[in-house]
Amino acid sequence: MSATLEYQAKDYKSELKPIWCPGCGDYSVVQGIYRALAAIGRPPHEIAFISGIGCSSRIPGYTTAYGFNTVHGRALPIAQGIKMANPDLLVLAAGGDGDGFSIGGGHLAHLVRRNMDITYIVMDNQIYGLTKGQLSPTSQKGRQTCTSRFGSLEEPVNPLLYMLAYGAHFVAQACPTDLAGMAAIIEEAIRFPGFAFVNIQSPCVTYGEEAQQMKGLKAIQESLKALGHDPADRLAAMDLAQQYGTKMHLGVFYRNPEPPATYEQLVRERQAEQMKNAAPRERILDLFIKK
Numbered sequence: 001m002s003a004t005l006e007y008q009a010k011d012y013k014s015e016l017k018p019i020w021c022p023g024c025g026d027y028s029v030v031q032g033i034y035r036a037l038a039a040i041g042r043p044p045h046e047i048a049f050i051s052g053i054g055c056s057s058r059i060p061g062y063t064t065a066y067g068f069n070t071v072h073g074r075a076l077p078i079a080q081g082i083k084m085a086n087p088d089l090l091v092l093a094a095g096g097d098g099d100g101f102s103i104g105g106g107h108l109a110h111l112v113r114r115n116m117d118i119t120y121i122v123m124d125n126q127i128y129g130l131t132k133g134q135l136s137p138t139s140q141k142g143r144q145t146c147t148s149r150f151g152s153l154e155e156p157v158n159p160l161l162y163m164l165a166y167g168a169h170f171v172a173q174a175c176p177t178d179l180a181g182m183a184a185i186i187e188e189a190i191r192f193p194g195f196a197f198v199n200i201q202s203p204c205v206t207y208g209e210e211a212q213q214m215k216g217l218k219a220i221q222e223s224l225k226a227l228g229h230d231p232a233d234r235l236a237a238m239d240l241a242q243q244y245g246t247k248m249h250l251g252v253f254y255r256n257p258e259p260p261a262t263y264e265q266l267v268r269e270r271q272a273e274q275m276k277n278a279a280p281r282e283r284i285l286d287l288f289i290k291k
């Protein structure tokens with residue numbers, strides 16, 4: 001397990017130079033992740049960082065953790081397999097709004113109900129950045145893009161409400177407009193003993209709209225703490241989450257004060273229970289031969 005060494009943010013920064021567009025919000029997100037990991041202090045070789053495909057999904061490569069830039073929409077099943085195989089690893093998953101809520105959307109409910117101790121960070125820029133600016137599931141209705149010249153006819157999904165409705169025990173939102181706050185939220189999510197979801201409004205400077213750039217986001221940001229929100233109140237969290245797209249609430253919407261056991265804990269307990277009546281290893285072959 002963890003060494004007693006002290007880690008700094010720079011210890012989690014790889015030598016790979018990001019190829020994001022200058023000004024992309026994802027630069028700040030990776031900084032926030034470095035800071036959060038340094039505060040937690042697990043050595044990089046004890047961290048597995050899994051992503052899907054998209055601009056945002058490049059993020060594991062910019063850290064010194066073990067990383068896997070997997071398949072579009074499949075970060076979560078792979079992260080769960082890794083956590084199951086080695087529950088002592090700190091497992092992070094990350095990706096874009098398209099990756100997480102469109103092609104990968106079907107995996108969310110199952111990870112939430114399984115409650116594995118994985119932190120999932122979505123860089124929500126309301127667009128498909130990597131493939132050059134098509135509509136994403138969080139694009140606002142009426143949004144014009146190269147694939148929707150006359151404006152989108154679809155309602156956007158609400159990631160915060162999705163997660164709360166699925167029963168997630170930790171749901172938060174952050175933004176690069178407040179880097180220190182974002183790092184603190186990521187740290188809190190990682191420390192939470194169970195599945196934790198952080199939606200990060202991360203501006204796409206190349207294909208994003210004016211209102212979704214730093215200035216526009218700053219204008220609608222509101223700290224949940226300053227509003228006096230109680231993060232133990234799930235219904236109040238759902239109420240606030242309805243304002244996704246009009247207000248940008250920063251902070252923890254919901255943190256279950258009594259988090260239930262994780263899936264990996266339950267599996268370990270069951271294994272221990274089953275092993276009580278199991279034949280000794282050296283006799284297993286004999287048992288097969290007798291049959």
Ligand SMILES: Cc1ncc(C[n+]2csc(CCOP(=O)(O)OP(=O)(O)O)c2C)c(N)n1
Pocket residue numbers: 053054055056057072095096097098099100123125127128129130131136
């Ligand atoms: C199975 C599959 N379908 C489609 C694609 C093409 N594709 C790659 S990334 C992407 C969307 C990226 O958008 P998002 O997940 O929001 O990430 P961003 O680039 O905005 O960070 C798409 C459609 C793919 N790589 N694989």
Ligand code: SF4
Pocket residue numbers: 019020021023024025026055056125129130203204205206207
């Ligand atoms: S296209 Fe958008 S999301 Fe992708 S790197 Fe450029 S600014 Fe960032």
Ligand SMILES: [Mg+2]
Pocket residue numbers: 054096097098123124125126127128129136
């Ligand atoms: Mg996107």
